[in-house]
Amino acid sequence: MGMLFYxxxxxxxxxxxxxLFGVAGAWWRRNEDWRRRAVAVAGLAGVFGMESVHYAxxxxxxxxxxxxxALAVLLPLVMPRTHKERGVALLxxxxxxxxxxxxxxxxxxxGA
Known part of the structure; x- marks a missing residue:
């Protein structure tokens, strides 16, 4: 208690x-490049994947x-627009x- 590091x-x-997530949201919402949209979704889902690994x-x-x-798998399946984006987002x-x-x-x- 009282430690300021964390x-x-x-x-x-x-x-x-x-x-970073602001840019990812803009990429997902307004960008026509399917690669950027897939990476944006993967960034959000990756946070849940990281937590899943930590919890397990x-x-x-x-x-x-x-x-x-479940969230790490469902987000890349639900949010992208095409099947190609879904596959890239999952990977x-x-x-x-x-x-x-x-x-x-x-x-x-x-280290702390």
Whole structure:
């Protein structure tokens, strides 16, 4: 209690994630390039995939892991416009999930 590291870390991550997800939302909503739309959806779904990996491997919370995994799979299936986007978004979601897990939970939060 009273440790300032974690609030500052999450504040810094919010300053980084806010503009990133703002750009992703603009790409998904207004862009005609299917690759950008697929990556935008995968970015959102990758957050849920990262949480699913964390709940399953680190915390061993099975219900939360399954709920996050369901969202990580359903978002790329529901949000894209074409079948091609769905496939690319699913593949990118899997990659983003594990990369984000390694960066956030194994990198940033493991040192504190």
């Amino acid at each position: 609030p500052l870390l999450w504040l810094g991550m919010a300053f980084l994630a806010g503009p 491997w680190t915390l061993h919370y099975a219900p939360q892991a399954w709920a996050c995994l 990118c979601t899997a990659a983003f999930s594990f990369v984000a897990y390694v960066v956030v939970y194994r990198g940033l939060l493991s």
